[in-house]
Amino acid sequence: xxxxxxxxxxxxxxxxxxxxxxxxxxxxxxxxxxxxxxxxxxxxxxxxxxxxxxxxxxxxxxxxxxxxxxxxxxxxxxxxxxxxxxxxxxxxxxxxxxxxxxxxxxxxxxxxxxxxxxxxxxxxxxxxxxxxxxxxxxxxxxxxxxxxxxxxxxxxxxxxxxxxxxxxxxxxxxxxxxxxxxxxxxxxxxxxxxxxxxxxxxxxxxxxxxxxxxxxxxxxxxxxxxxxxxxxxxxxxx
Amino acid sequence: xxxxxxxxxxxxxxxxxxxxxxxxxxxxxxxxxxxxxxxxxxxxxxxxxxxxxxxxxxxxxxxxxxxxxxxxxxxxxxxxxxxxxxxxxxxxxxxxxxxxxxxxxxxxxxxxxxxxxxxxxxxxxxxxxxxxxxxxxxxxxxxxxxxxxxxxxxxxxxxxxxxxxxxxxxxxxxxxxxxxxxxxxxxxxxxxxxxxxxxxxxxxxxxxxxxxxxxxxxxxxxxxxxxxxxxxxxxxxx
DNA sequence: AATGGTCTAATGGTAGTACCAATTATATTC
DNA sequence: GAATATAATTGGTACTACCATTAGACCATT
Numbered sequence: 001x002x003x004x005x006x007x008x009x010x011x012x013x014x015x016x017x018x019x020x021x022x023x024x025x026x027x028x029x030x031x032x033x034x035x036x037x038x039x040x041x042x043x044x045x046x047x048x049x050x051x052x053x054x055x056x057x058x059x060x061x062x063x064x065x066x067x068x069x070x071x072x073x074x075x076x077x078x079x080x081x082x083x084x085x086x087x088x089x090x091x092x093x094x095x096x097x098x099x100x101x102x103x104x105x106x107x108x109x110x111x112x113x114x115x116x117x118x119x120x121x122x123x124x125x126x127x128x129x130x131x132x133x134x135x136x137x138x139x140x141x142x143x144x145x146x147x148x149x150x151x152x153x154x155x156x157x158x159x160x161x162x163x164x165x166x167x168x169x170x171x172x173x174x175x176x177x178x179x180x181x182x183x184x185x186x187x188x189x190x191x192x193x194x195x196x197x198x199x200x201x202x203x204x205x206x207x208x209x210x211x212x213x214x215x216x217x218x219x220x221x222x223x224x225x226x227x228x229x230x231x232x233x234x235x236x237x238x
Numbered sequence: 239x240x241x242x243x244x245x246x247x248x249x250x251x252x253x254x255x256x257x258x259x260x261x262x263x264x265x266x267x268x269x270x271x272x273x274x275x276x277x278x279x280x281x282x283x284x285x286x287x288x289x290x291x292x293x294x295x296x297x298x299x300x301x302x303x304x305x306x307x308x309x310x311x312x313x314x315x316x317x318x319x320x321x322x323x324x325x326x327x328x329x330x331x332x333x334x335x336x337x338x339x340x341x342x343x344x345x346x347x348x349x350x351x352x353x354x355x356x357x358x359x360x361x362x363x364x365x366x367x368x369x370x371x372x373x374x375x376x377x378x379x380x381x382x383x384x385x386x387x388x389x390x391x392x393x394x395x396x397x398x399x400x401x402x403x404x405x406x407x408x409x410x411x412x413x414x415x416x417x418x419x420x421x422x423x424x425x426x427x428x429x430x431x432x433x434x435x436x437x438x439x440x441x442x443x444x445x446x447x448x449x450x451x452x453x454x455x456x457x458x459x460x461x462x463x464x465x466x467x468x469x470x471x472x473x474x475x476x
Numbered sequence: 477a478a479t480g481g482t483c484t485a486a487t488g489g490t491a492g493t494a495c496c497a498a499t500t501a502t503a504t505t506c
Numbered sequence: 507g508a509a510t511a512t513a514a515t516t517g518g519t520a521c522t523a524c525c526a527t528t529a530g531a532c533c534a535t536t
Contacts, residue, residue, distance in 0.1 A: 009526095009527095011488095011489070011490095012489080012490070013295075013489090013490090021329060021332075024329070024332055024333060025332045031333065031334075037515080037516055037517085038516075038517070039516080042491095047490075047491080048490055048491040048492065049491085049492085050288065050291075050489090050490065050491065050492085051489085051490065051491085053288075053292065053517090053518085054291065054292060054295045054489095056517095057251070057292050057295045057296055057299075058295055058296075058299050061295075061296050061299040061300065061326075062299065062325070062326045062329050063326060063329070063330065064329050064330075064333065067516095067517065067518095068498095068499085068516085068517080069497075069498050069499065069515095069516060069517045069518075070497090070498050070499025070500060070515070070516065070517080071498090071499050071500035071501065071514065071515045071516070072499075072500060072501090072515080072516085073498085073499070073500090073515075073516050073517060074515095074516070074517080075517090077333075078333075079333070079335070080330045080333035080334060080335030080336075082327075082330055082335060082336075084326065085323060085326045085327060085330065087300070088299075088300040088301060088322065088323045088326065089320075089323055089409065089410075089413070091259060091262070091300050091301075091302055092300075092301055092302070092318045092319075092320055092323065092409055093405070093406060093409060094259075094262055094263045095262060095269065095302065095315070095316070095317070095318040096318050096405035096406075096408075096409060097405065098405050098406055102404045102405060102406045102407075103406055105355070105404055105406075105407075106404060106406040106407050106410070109348070109351030109352070109354070109355065109407075110347065110348060110351060112351070113347030113348070113350065113351060114347070117343070117347070166340045166343055166344060167330075167335055167336050167340055168327070168336060168340045168341055168343075168344040168414075169340075169343075169344050169347070171327075172344070172348075172410060176406075247497095247498095249517095249518070249519095250518080250519070251518090251519095275486080275487060275488085276487075276488070277487085280520095285519080285520080286519055286520040286521065287520085287521085288518090288519065288520065288521085289518085289519065289520085291488085291489085292518095294488095305488065305489095306487085306488080306527095306528085307486095307487065307488045307489075307526075307527045307528060308486075308487065308488080308526090308527050308528025308529060309484095309485065309486045309487070309527085309528050309529040309530070310486080310487090310528075310529055310530090311486075311487050311488060311527080311528065311529090312486095312487070312488080313488090
C-alpha cells in the first residue's frame with residue numbers, strides 16, 4: 001500500500017469557483033446570466049466576501065465571467081471568450097525560455113495544417129473576410145501606415161485560422177501572433193509589395209479548395225520569414 | 239480624431255500582476271524564485287493585502303506561480319505548468335466554445351507537424367526516451383494497470399514534442415494532452431495491443447529520419463481516434 | 477541514538493467592516 | 507420635456523484581526 005498521494009485540502013474560494021463551474025456544466029448557468037452580487041454570494045455560501053472575490057477573480061481569469069460595476073453591474077457569464085487563455089499561454093511561453101525562432105517554426109507548422117483544413121471547410125464568408133483584409137492592407141501600404149498594417153497582417157492569419165471553424169486552432173494562432181507582436185514589434189519589414197501578390201495567389205487557390213498548392217504558397221512565405229528571424233536573433237552563430 | 243478607445247482603467251491587482259509578469263518576461267524572476275510575503279508586497283506596492291492576493295490569485299490561475307503555506311512558504315515561480323491553461327480550455331468546452339472534436343483535430347494537425355520536425359532534429363537521447371516509454375507501456379499492459387498506462391500514453395506524445403527541441407510545441411502538446419485526459423478519462427479504450435506495434439514501427443521510421451512515413455503512421459492512429467471521438471460526442475447526428 | 481512531542485515564528489487563508497468609484501434609475505428643477 | 511441633481515446598487519480597495527499550516531528548534535521519552 002504505497003498509494004499515499006498527498007492530501008490537497010480545497011481552499012474555500014476554490015470550492016466556490018467550482019460550484020459555479022458545476023452550474024455552468026449542468027447548464028443551470030448560461031451565457032448572459034448574471035450571478036448574485038458579491039455580498040449576497042458571501043452570505044449564501046456562508047463565507048467572507050473576500051473568498052467570493054478570489055473565486056470570481058479565478059473565474060474571470062478563466063474567461064468564464066466578466067465583471068461590471070454600477071447599479072446593474074455584477075458578474076455575467078460570458079460566451080466563452082478564449083482571449084484570456086491566449087494570455088495565459090503567452091505567459092507560460094515566456095517562462096519556457098522561448099526564442100523567436102521557436103515561435104516562427106511553430107507557426108510554420110501549424111499554419112500549414114490550418115491552410116489544409118481551411119481549404120476543406122472554409123465558407124465563402126470566411127474567404128470574403130480574408131479578401132477584405134488584403135484590400136485593407138493594400139490601402140494602408142499606400143498610406144504608409146506601417147503600424148496598422150502590421151496589425152492587419154497578423155489579423156490575416158487569425159482570420160485564416162477562423163476559417164477552419166476550430167476554436168482551438170484559432171486560440172493557438174492568436175497566441176503565436178500575440179507572441180510575435182510583443183517580442184518583435186520593430187521588424188515589420190516582412191511586408192513588401194510582394195506579400196499582397198502572394199496573398200492574392202493564395203486566396204485563388206484556397207477558394208478552389210486546392211489545399212496542397214495553397215499550403216505551399218503560404219509555406220514559402222513563412223519559411224522565408226522563419227529564416228530571416230532565425231538569423232536576426234542569433235548574430236553570433238556564425 | 240475618432241480614436242476614442244474606452245479608458246479601461248486598470249485595476250490595482252492587474253497592475254500588480256502585470257509587474258510580476260514583466261519581471262518574468264525580463265528574466266528578473268525565474269523558475270524557483272520566491273516572491274516576498276504578501277504583507278511585504280502590499281507595503282512595497284502601497285496597496286492593501288487584498289489587492290496583492292487577487293493579483294497572486296490571477297497569476298496562480300495562469301500557472302505562473304504556486305503558493306505554499308507555512309514557515310518557508312510563499313509564492314514561487316513555477317516551471318510553467320500548463321495544466322491551468324488546460325483547465326481553462328476545459329471550462330470553455332463546457333460553455334460550448336470548444337468541442338472534443340476540435341481538440342482531437344488540432345492534435346492531429348500539430349502532432350503531424352511535430353513528427354516531421356522531430357524526425358529532422360531529434361537526438362538519439364530523445365529517441366531512447368521514447369523507446370523506454372513504449373517498453374513501460376508494454377509492461378503495464380501485462381500488469382493490467384490501465385490508469386498508469388493512459389498516463390504513459392499521454393507522456394509519449396509529450397516526449398515526442400520534446401524531441402523537436404521547441405518549447406512552444408511542447409507547451410501546446412502538453413495542454414492538449416491535459417485537456418484530453420481530464421475531459422475524457424473513461425475512454426482509455428484507445429489502446430489495444432496494436433498500438434505498441436504501431437509505435438515500434440513508428441520509432442523505426444523516426445530513427446531513420448523518414449519523416450513522411452513516420453508522420454503517416456502517426457496520422458493513421460490519430461485519425462482513427464479523432465473519428466471515434468467525433469462520433470461518440472454527437473450521438474444524435476445520424 | 478532515534479523517535480515523537482511541544483513550542484515558536486513565518487506565511488498563506490479567511491472573516492468582517494468601512495469606505496471609494498462607477499453606473500443606473502429616479503426625482504427634481506427649470 | 508429636457509437638463510440636472512440625488513439616491514441606490516454594485517464592484518474595487520483598504521485595514522484589521524484571527525485562523526491554519528508548515529518548518530525549524532528544542533526537549534522528552536524510549
